[in-house]
Amino acid sequence: MSIRKLTVMALLVAVAVAGSTFVSIPTGIARAYPVQHAINVIGAIILGPVPTVIVAFVTAIIRILTGTGSLLAIPGSIIGAFCAALAYKYSNKMWLAGIGEVIGTGILASLIAVPYAKLFMGTSVAAFFFLPAFLTSSTIGAILGVMVASSLRKTELVKRFNSSLY
Numbered sequence: 001m002s003i004r005k006l007t008v009m010a011l012l013v014a015v016a017v018a019g020s021t022f023v024s025i026p027t028g029i030a031r032a033y034p035v036q037h038a039i040n041v042i043g044a045i046i047l048g049p050v051p052t053v054i055v056a057f058v059t060a061i062i063r064i065l066t067g068t069g070s071l072l073a074i075p076g077s078i079i080g081a082f083c084a085a086l087a088y089k090y091s092n093k094m095w096l097a098g099i100g101e102v103i104g105t106g107i108l109a110s111l112i113a114v115p116y117a118k119l120f121m122g123t124s125v126a127a128f129f130f131l132p133a134f135l136t137s138s139t140i141g142a143i144l145g146v147m148v149a150s151s152l153r154k155t156e157l158v159k160r161f162n163s164s165l166y
Helices: 003-022 034-046 049-066 073-091 094-121 131-153 156-165
Strands: 025-027 030-032
Touching: 003 034, 003 049, 034 049, 034 073, 034 094, 034 131, 049 073, 073 094, 073 131, 094 131
Parallel strands: none
Antiparallel strands: 025 030
């Protein structure tokens, strides 16, 4: 991995962690942190699957350790990042990266969160308990991520940077 790619990854982690301290929306049992989902979409578009999943994992761990995220940050962010990155990789369409984030986090991760919460958090809930919060957070974040990524892609600096990454 290049120094440039690692630098971008570190920058995305920093923005996601800082964003989770300032931007959160109460959604029932959980709080929605749309900045994490926006970063997943942006990472999917400019970095690809493996670096984006690493960014999501590192961000989730830091958020858990700093108290701005629960253990649910791990499945929520990683699955969404992976789905967003795969959707973009195989389609080259930014809006599909956003859809991948919503499907990955809003649907798949919310379903995986049920046994995960029972195993790691000692909480038993119904199958669709996490769905509203995860869907709300990932949808807001995906829209924000696609908007920011499409704006960034038009800049000359990002065009030059992307050409040097690949």
